Amino acid sequence: MEENRQNPNPEQEQLPKFRGLYRHVKISVKALDRIIVACIAVIVILVALELRDPGFTITFDSRGGSDVAPQNQMYGELLEQPEPPTREGYTFTGWYTDAACYELWDTQNKTIETDMTLYAGWEKLE
């Protein structure tokens, strides 16, 4: 039987006071069980929903050029070579992962790992 006396002295000198995040948590094990079950349920439901339509969507932003249809690919697959878009007064330089057109997407070797948008690169005709 522990005697834990509360110190009524407010001028207790400063000591680091945060001892454990759960120190003052008042929650029953039952409630925690429910949270755990709920979390697992959310995960499972989300995964199940996703699996109805598996794969990643790759959208193409032709940035002023002709439209290119989005593709749906599985993880680790290559992009199907899309039809190059056309734009008046420009030549098409390839698909880029960023809108600023620095990082070229290597359609021959790079595999799909997530949803993404590819941006068309344009060079102005002289």
Place this chain on the structure above:
Amino acid sequence: MTNPIANLQRVSADYKTMDKKDKKRFWTDMILNNALYILMAIFIIYTAIEQPNFLTLGSFANLITQVAAYLPLALGIAGCIVLTGTDLSAGRVVGLTAAIAGVFMQKTDFANKMFANLPAINGWWIAATLLAVIAIGAVIGLVNGFFVAKFSLHPFIVTLSTQLITYGIILWFFALNGNNGQPISGLSAEYKNFVGGAMFRLGGVAVPRYVLYAVILTALMWFIWNKTTFGKNMFAVGSNAEAAKVSGVNVFLTTMLVHTLAGAMYGYAGFIEGVRAGSVAASTGLNAECDAIAACVIGGVSFVGGTGKISGIILGVFVLRIIFVALTMLGVDSSSLYIIKGAIILCACALDMRKYLVKK
């Protein structure tokens, strides 16, 4: 408790003496306490059936590569969690150090180089850069630690501010020299090779050098945690700061050092991040601390403070990565992955708390 076989025998002997009600409780406890591992097992089995190339050497190589990338952050943050704190600034520190390392390591002949007059890239320059970014990370950690230790502020608040401040610095940095916020790309081949060069191949997938670095770092952290005065003091402070103070532990110094060490780890993580992603953007490292915290909590580094093992952290990172690799292969898109990640963190904390309450 150390011998798993004896432990199992003890549990089974206990089990035989239980009545029906206790048996039911035993199983609910068992299932709930291991919920995340069971979930992982289900995902593995399902993915293995759906995607034959999941259970291959190549995919294993992919997994350990990912673990090696996420491990340093988790090792750093774990120290803060042992002190019953946390570190929300980790991701942004990774972003900043990755950007700095990236700028120093751009190809000499790259057209959009941010700083034109940097020395040619050789071993010395790479080593100097590595030390520099580790030092930068450590300084930010030191600032965190100072405010936490000196003013007894909660680490949540302190590291939230450093997170924002660091992000501001990142945005500044990306606007330097007319760069206008563009990603830093054109990383030099020497740098890419030093960090991500293939050591060997597993099932056709290259295993990069940073896997080796991660192993070395893990060994180093294990040594620090278990074999040094600093490590013992860290656990003492995390377990009971006031008792530590009375026992002659320098609480101030220990807290500072834990955060500084964590910062140094983020610095290293930033160094390899650029190579991993191919380029560094202002958003690099965003939310990286969430993965690290989740891994720690899954691995038994409890928010109760004073508990945690290096082996647990490794396990935690593995579990989290396996779940994500499996889900990615199944084609779950990244927006859902965020929700799942959130649910996993909440679940892991609830589990941690449950274990704490049941033990009490």
Place this chain on the structure above:
Amino acid sequence: MEQNTLLKMVGITKTFPGVKALDNVNFEVKAGTVHALMGENGAGKSTLMKCLFGIYGKDKGNIYLDGKEIDFKNSKEALDHGVAMVHQELNQALKRSVMDNIWLGRYPKIGGIAVNEKKMYKDTMAVFEELGINVDPHRIMSTMPVSQRQMVEIAKAVSYNSKIIVFDEPTSSLTEEEVEHLFEIINMLRSRGVGIVYISHKMAEIKRISDYITVMRDGKWVATEKAEDLEMNDIIRLMVGRELTNQFPPKTNVPGEVYLKVEGITGMYNQLKDVSFEARRGEIVGLAGLDSSGRTETLESIFGIRTRKEGKIFLDGKPCLNRHANESIKNGFALLTEERRATGIFGVLNIRDNTVISSLKRHKRFGLYLSEKSQREDTQRYIDAMRTKTPSQETKIRSLSGGNQQKVIIGRWLLTEPEVLLLDEPTRGIDVGAKYEIYQLILDLANKGKTVLMVSSEMPELLGVCDRIVVMSGGRVAGEVDARNTTQEEIMTLAAKYV
């Protein structure tokens, strides 16, 4: 007067994995009596009460209240049935007012929505008047001392019209005067026909207040007797299960020359004022006084974890600064703190880590790493020397009993090879058998020429163990007495000098 039985617990059994915490325990409380429940730590007193309040589910047995069988799910349900508990650790909403706390969860309402503050105030005052408590119901809990908060807790129990009130170590944070008041209240409740269960370690109190005494040992019921039929030694014998001829070991230490000298310590943030005394080698000096008389602060100031405004400390004639704990340890001081759980143990760490934390330097090899082997040896040596009961060195310290925890912490300090030991309530919350061992340890240390300063609230302990007693009062030294030829009365008079 025929007293009818209010509460009856029959054949209560409760098993935790590996431990039989309660084994077929019987316990009954008659209306209008005070029934003391006694036993060493871990005897099962708390577990029995927790079974009553439904905090633990019992495995076997029945509980009857007024002849009807009951099985409470939680303490709220118990409270609604008139069974209340005044906890040793108060669970109160500290930022709320007194009356909020009393009526929490059952506020009187106007029209079912708004809280009827007026009625609440009136009802609170009625209860307070009845009990002779002088507290403003609007006062915020956190601004009141612990003793008054406890009174509020009692008032709450009374306001539920409780038939049974359980007091769990109620006097551990009360001054003598407050204890008197508490006893008046208990006497009044008794005369109103309330059945009272009184759990305490303090023999003198038990003898004074109780009508019946039930003693438990190792989860078993041992005896229930009328209080007047039991002598103090009988109770101890029943609790320990063996004859305890002496409460204190024989004094064998011989004080030598003056070693520690404290001059004019005045606190920066506390009430200490000009505290001076000296202690010899091999001498045990007691620090007596009421609560908040500055005993703890004196030890902590000497050890350097409280800031001194003025004052000097001399060790063997040489001044030493003791600015922080680390420096004090280097100077050969050791401090066993009063609140073991708050500032002593590292609950989640194992016994080895708890033992070596203050003497890690001993284990350092090549200035780099800590030798596991030498840590293990040191820990084992002190487990053996203190006869600490533990399954292994890897056991977490919080699973040990209070006495064994205390032994581990004493071991921690002995490993720093101290010359001056500052012991703050070394036997608090420790059962009778273990207390004797701690006394023996203290005497052994004095025999080896160490200087021991010991704070205790238990007067007989100070008289039995110390050579000299420094009495403190209101942050000052009120006087010094020789422990061999003084009386409790003399000490009490001195302790009240500056109050």
